[in-house]
Amino acid sequence: MQDIIDILINSKFVKLALCGNVWIWFHILAAALGTRLFLLKFSQKVTMLIVSAIVLLWEVFEVVVVGELAQTYGSLERYFYDTAGDVLAAMVVSVIVLSVLWGEKDGQC
Numbered sequence: 001m002q003d004i005i006d007i008l009i010n011s012k013f014v015k016l017a018l019c020g021n022v023w024i025w026f027h028i029l030a031a032a033l034g035t036r037l038f039l040l041k042f043s044q045k046v047t048m049l050i051v052s053a054i055v056l057l058w059e060v061f062e063v064v065v066v067g068e069l070a071q072t073y074g075s076l077e078r079y080f081y082d083t084a085g086d087v088l089a090a091m092v093v094s095v096i097v098l099s100v101l102w103g104e105k106d107g108q109c
Contacts, residue, residue, distance in 0.1 A: 030054075032093050052094075
């Protein structure tokens with residue numbers, strides 16, 4: 001079990017996408033707030049689709065605005081890990097918010 005934990009902790013994904021990602025908090029906050037706000041008007045499925053679309057469009061927007069990714073992030077590999085961390089964190093927190101608020105829109109919670 002310790003070997004598995006060591007592999008996970010020492011993986012590039014954890015180091016670059018999660019621990020080395022200074023803007024991941026922004027994606028987490030935006031996804032949580034967006035999920036909560038969209039859930040006021042839309043179903044859970046539609047909310048998840050909207051949040052997913054916004055997250056992906058934001059990453060495309062970053063590519064357009066930043067331009068030279070290798071120079072800004074240090075390497076294209078670093079950029080891809082950063083993007084994967086942003087998207088994963090936003091989707092996970094969106095699912096958590098949906099789980100916590102499960103049924104609230106229908107008056108069950």
